[in-house]
Amino acid sequence: MTQPNDLPRHEHVSWDSARRIAHLVGRPQPAVSRALADAAGCVLASPLVSPAAVPPVDRSAMDGYAVRGAGPWHVVGHVAVNRVASVELADGQACSITTGAAVPAGATSVVRDEDIELDGSWVRGPAEPGKHIRRAGEECQAGEVVLPVGIVVDGPVLGLAASLGLNRLTVIPQPVVAALITGDELVHQGASGPGRVRDAIGPMLPELITRAGARLGPIRHLPDSRVALAEALSSAADLILVSGSSAGGPADHLRAVLADLGAELVVDGVDCRPGHPQALARLADGRLVIGLPGNPFAALSAFLTLGMAAISRMRGLPLQELPIASIAGGVACHPHSTRLVPVRVTGQGAVPVGHGGSAMLRGAAGADALAVVDPGPAEAIAARLLPLGTRPWGG
Numbered sequence: 001m002t003q004p005n006d007l008p009r010h011e012h013v014s015w016d017s018a019r020r021i022a023h024l025v026g027r028p029q030p031a032v033s034r035a036l037a038d039a040a041g042c043v044l045a046s047p048l049v050s051p052a053a054v055p056p057v058d059r060s061a062m063d064g065y066a067v068r069g070a071g072p073w074h075v076v077g078h079v080a081v082n083r084v085a086s087v088e089l090a091d092g093q094a095c096s097i098t099t100g101a102a103v104p105a106g107a108t109s110v111v112r113d114e115d116i117e118l119d120g121s122w123v124r125g126p127a128e129p130g131k132h133i134r135r136a137g138e139e140c141q142a143g144e145v146v147l148p149v150g151i152v153v154d155g156p157v158l159g160l161a162a163s164l165g166l167n168r169l170t171v172i173p174q175p176v177v178a179a180l181i182t183g184d185e186l187v188h189q190g191a192s193g194p195g196r197v198r199d200a201i202g203p204m205l206p207e208l209i210t211r212a213g214a215r216l217g218p219i220r221h222l223p224d225s226r227v228a229l230a231e232a233l234s235s236a237a238d239l240i241l242v243s244g245s246s247a248g249g250p251a252d253h254l255r256a257v258l259a260d261l262g263a264e265l266v267v268d269g270v271d272c273r274p275g276h277p278q279a280l281a282r283l284a285d286g287r288l289v290i291g292l293p294g295n296p297f298a299a300l301s302a303f304l305t306l307g308m309a310a311i312s313r314m315r316g317l318p319l320q321e322l323p324i325a326s327i328a329g330g331v332a333c334h335p336h337s338t339r340l341v342p343v344r345v346t347g348q349g350a351v352p353v354g355h356g357g358s359a360m361l362r363g364a365a366g367a368d369a370l371a372v373v374d375p376g377p378a379e380a381i382a383a384r385l386l387p388l389g390t391r392p393w394g395g
């Protein structure tokens, strides 16, 4: 088998090393300029700098009256949010005004409608200098950095960018992640039976890939064929996940194909349960390949280990730090492997939910997180948590 050329090959590394190596090997995409509508999920590659003061003028924070001085005030006009006041207020004058409208020159405060007493064209009410006026530049000044590099562009970031007057952002684009699901035994409709196994990994991966912040490439189903796998690895994707070909059985061609292609096998097995046959390789053109074990929970564990770490780096993000929680009742350690154990996160700590065998997804599907149980001689009473799914913890 071809050995890696410029990278050391890591055989059966620890779970933590595997994540760190995958994060190191991922290459952030080159920064690009994107229209706001196409930038969600990307990561800021330049700080977000406001080109102008926001708000650009003093604005009313309430529907009411812009007034000058102490009341009563004579109402001399109206200013709506889509209009510019033509009057300048003199002492004792007011203008009715809507929320967000530019306050007329000379105004010293705004009095809310509900605090106003109306008397023909006169109004009176409690005026406090500066009250209910959003000052020009109170959110930011022209040229001010409002967000640093490395922020994920989400809804609020896009809204903020628009409110600063920006049309485009400089971002690291999302990597494209594709998947090849291998296995002659796999079927895609109906139940498993003798000689047939319902594909659980193909349906699982798209949501995991998009939640990891990558763009979903094609998910293809392949027979257990060395030629088909070699051909399919030419897919246009930054990272290709290959399931069901990671062990050393007669139908497991991934390592042989990677060797044929002159790929660098960077991680060759990880000391974790489940998911120990997972692998990470770099193709000659820099694209990454991750071998996900065929057992579905093992595939999920591998995606959350090597896959998440590589995708984070490709997006320009740091390796996620994992929170620590106590484990209700403790959980048995494996003597030399990290265990990944499905848990619900409750007020009493993380509670193992069972059904965490490598071929079953029942535990993970009902869990909030996987407890990362470090190897040891006895029981762990605390563990780091790898978040799973979108359910809020403690819900």
Ligand SMILES: Nc1nc2c(c(=O)[nH]1)N[C@H]1C(S)=C(S)[C@@H](COP(=O)(O)OP(=O)(O)OC[C@H]3O[C@@H](n4cnc5c(N)ncnc54)[C@H](O)[C@@H]3O)O[C@H]1N2
Pocket (backbone or CB within 6 Å): 181, 182, 183, 185, 186, 197, 198, 199, 200, 201, 202, 243, 244, 245, 246, 247, 248, 249, 252, 275, 276, 277, 292, 293, 294, 295, 296, 298, 358
């Ligand atoms: N002699 C050894 N045999 C195995 C070892 C080992 O170390 N020595 N490791 C076992 C472990 S652990 C795992 S995990 C699997 C990994 O095998 P592969 O990645 O090569 O996958 P397969 O052998 O094709 O499949 C394993 C198992 O998973 C089922 N499978 C595969 N793909 C899917 C899918 N898309 N959806 C649902 N189920 C799937 C497949 O039918 C097999 O039952 O190797 C062990 N063996």
Ligand code: MOO
Pocket (backbone or CB within 6 Å): 272, 273, 274, 275, 276, 277, 293, 295, 298, 299, 358, 359
């Ligand atoms: O480690 Mo396998 O990956 O347990 O099922």
